[in-house]
Amino acid sequence: MYSQNNMSFMPEEDLLYTILADMKRTVREYTTATTESNCPSVRQMFTDLTNDTLRLQGDLYHLMSQNNMYTAPTKALRIDLDKQIQEARKTQQECQQFIQQKSSSAGVYGQPMHQQGQSTHQSNPYYM
Incomplete structure (x- = not known):
């Protein structure tokens, strides 16, 4: 038409x-x-x-x-991009640590197992 x-x-x-x-x-x-x-x-x-x-x-x-x-759109400043990337990496690392902590500390029937001397900080080989 x-x-x-x-x-x-x-x-x-x-x-x-x-x-x-x-x-x-x-x-x-x-x-x-x-x-x-x-x-x-x-x-x-x-x-x-x-x-x-x-x-x-x-x-x-x-x-x-x-x-x-x-x-x-206008170009973003490198410092702003780096800040956003760093924040995203930090959030991702915190999520990974939380998941690992929760999955490794749950014992039988979801009861927490008390593990002495285990660091909650895990290094991430993918991020700085």
Whole structure:
């Protein structure tokens, strides 16, 4: 209908921006589904869907950027990025320590076993 009169539903830039925003939302939904999946095959399916959608979103962003339809945000300061990375690493390490502490201190029927001399600080080989 619209194409016959050379009219479009909405301007191409607005349509592409809407699709881009929907892809971002879809990635968030797939990520949530991945983290809440108990079945390994379902988890893998949502991981694959997330990755495919991220690739499509990146391609669309690149196309829009090349055509001056999307302005990239300003560059972040390295010090701000480093601070965020350090905070994320600290949080991840604390979570790993908590999980390890809870899984190693639970005895029979969930009763804590008192372990003397065991340090609660565990080094993480993946992070500084």
